[in-house]
Amino acid sequence: METAASKESFSYRLWRYEGQPGELIPLLQSAQEHFGYIPRRAISYIAGATGIPESDIYGVITFYSQFRLQPMGKHVIRACAGTACHVSGAKLIRETIEDELGIEEGETTEDGLFTLNTVACIGCCSLAPVMMVNDETHGRLTPASVRKILRGYRKKAAD
DSSP: OOOHHHHHHHHHHHHHOOOOTTOHHHHHHHHHHHHSSOOHHHHHHHHHHHOOOHHHHHHHHHHSTTOOSSOOOSEEEEEEOSHHHHHTTHHHHHHHHHHHHTOOTTOBOTTSSEEEEEESOOSOGGGOSOEEETTEEEOSOOHHHHHHHHHHHHHHHHO
16 A cells, blocks of 8 residues: 555655644545554654644544544445435345454454445445445345355455
């Protein structure tokens, strides 16, 4: 995930930091773009460069849902919870995903393969219930089809 551009952006932002109000969010965004999440060492680095206490930085990170303190899995699952999916059994689908992977919403599997997120709408209401795995949409889901899809991704990762 680390690219020369993201590394340069993070370093550049810290180097250019002038203590202006409102600069913390762009610094955190750069760190997350650089690392894929905001690791402890980035928080310490930002705190040292800005003079903002680490506890305040953690407060900002945990307040805004755009920031992550843990890396995302190789496969990010977005389980739709929109109206069409809700009335078509989205809760059962999400519970099946959680059961199959042994994680809850917002968590990543221990092997780093999957992260589960719930989203308000994917925009495929005619296919409800729906989930996306990375950029691939899976619709008209049943508990059995969800298990088959997830096991397929595990099998591909093992090959």
